[in-house]
Amino acid sequence: MGELQAWFRTDADCLDYLAWLRWPAGFACADCGHDGAWRRGDGRVRCSGCGNRTSVTAGTIFDRTRTPLTVWFTACWLFATGKDGISALSLKRTLEIGSYQTAWATLHRLRSVLVRPGRDRLTGVVEVDETYIGGDEPGLAGGRARGKKVLTGIAVEVRESTGLGRCRMLPLADASAETLHLFVTNHVEPSATVITDGWQGYSGLEKLGYVHDRRSQRAARARGEDPGELLLAVHRVASLAKRWLLGTHQGSVEPAHLASYLNEFVFRLNRRGSRRRGMVFYRVLELAVAHDPVRYQDLVATQRPRAVPPTPPQARGHPPSLERPPANRPWRTEAQN
Numbered sequence: 001m002g003e004l005q006a007w008f009r010t011d012a013d014c015l016d017y018l019a020w021l022r023w024p025a026g027f028a029c030a031d032c033g034h035d036g037a038w039r040r041g042d043g044r045v046r047c048s049g050c051g052n053r054t055s056v057t058a059g060t061i062f063d064r065t066r067t068p069l070t071v072w073f074t075a076c077w078l079f080a081t082g083k084d085g086i087s088a089l090s091l092k093r094t095l096e097i098g099s100y101q102t103a104w105a106t107l108h109r110l111r112s113v114l115v116r117p118g119r120d121r122l123t124g125v126v127e128v129d130e131t132y133i134g135g136d137e138p139g140l141a142g143g144r145a146r147g148k149k150v151l152t153g154i155a156v157e158v159r160e161s162t163g164l165g166r167c168r169m170l171p172l173a174d175a176s177a178e179t180l181h182l183f184v185t186n187h188v189e190p191s192a193t194v195i196t197d198g199w200q201g202y203s204g205l206e207k208l209g210y211v212h213d214r215r216s217q218r219a220a221r222a223r224g225e226d227p228g229e230l231l232l233a234v235h236r237v238a239s240l241a242k243r244w245l246l247g248t249h250q251g252s253v254e255p256a257h258l259a260s261y262l263n264e265f266v267f268r269l270n271r272r273g274s275r276r277r278g279m280v281f282y283r284v285l286e287l288a289v290a291h292d293p294v295r296y297q298d299l300v301a302t303q304r305p306r307a308v309p310p311t312p313p314q315a316r317g318h319p320p321s322l323e324r325p326p327a328n329r330p331w332r333t334e335a336q337n
């Protein structure tokens with residue numbers, strides 16, 4: 001945190017870092033390919049070849065943002081380096097962001113950059129299962145809570161030495177063979193060994209090029225074994241995900257947004273061994289400048305953010321910059337100086 005504050009004291013510092021992330025080999029014009037440009041302090045860039053104007057943040061998730069970059073960077077730092085991330089309510093309180101919607105949208109924009117297009121599929125030995133996730137509300141017995149659960153596909157690499165390997169989680173429309181086969185082919189490399197339970201929806205994986213290790217729960221029970229132990233890796237991931245949703249987000253995740261929370265969970269799980277949290281921060285920002293703008297309308301298209309305490313009128317608008325001038329020892333009065 002100290003290093004973050006030292007490096008990114010002003011919004012201009014943040015802008016310079018984004019420019020470096022976006023053009024690591026220096027500016028290159030998207031129109032004419034020219035590699036020289038005039039850069040202004042406010043992030044605007046003018047190609048010295050064709051005169052085309054652009055900006056450091058144009059075409060990234062920071063495009064036309066009215067949230068100061070110092071706020072973005074601090075939010076990203078809390079998001080990336082916290083072991084379990086941060087909820088919108090905590091972010092709003094920590095950064096004194098006036099509106100819950102702004103905090104909520106900031107975190108959702110960060111979440112939306114986490115899935116790299118064309119990422120590798122899982123390899124080796126992979127457990128695949130589907131389970132219901134979300135909708136858990138402590139103190140609510142069944143009924144209302146049950147209706148909000150979402151069927152979720154889980155695929156986890158099983159490694160002899162280290163236990164859990166990489167993981168993928170995605171809401172599924174249903175548990176039909178068509179849906180499950182698509183889930184497997186999208187996320188698991190052919191020739192991998194796929195371990196599933198005895199559900200008929202998984203029949204036919206051999207024909208798709210997988211080695212299918214089918215473990216019947218009924219057969220396990222007949223042998224006197226615990227059927228819950230057949231797919232240890234996916235069950236562990238599912239319970240970690242449920243605990244994370246209940247812990248960090250108090251279980252208050254709308255079904256329409258579950259996919260994006262699962263992306264965040266998987267991103268964290270896949271990087272849990274990373275001791276250098278600063279690298280995770282770097283990685284998120286690197287993905288953010290490579291990601292198209294995400295409009296607020298797109299975030300809420302399916303569902304409004306959950307009801308929150310009404311915002312007092314004077315607290316509306318956009319968060320103030322966290323930019324700080326060099327300290328001038330405010331505890332000393334003029335006379336003492």
Ligand SMILES: [Zn+2]
Nearest residue numbers: 029032047050
């Ligand atoms: Zn140009």
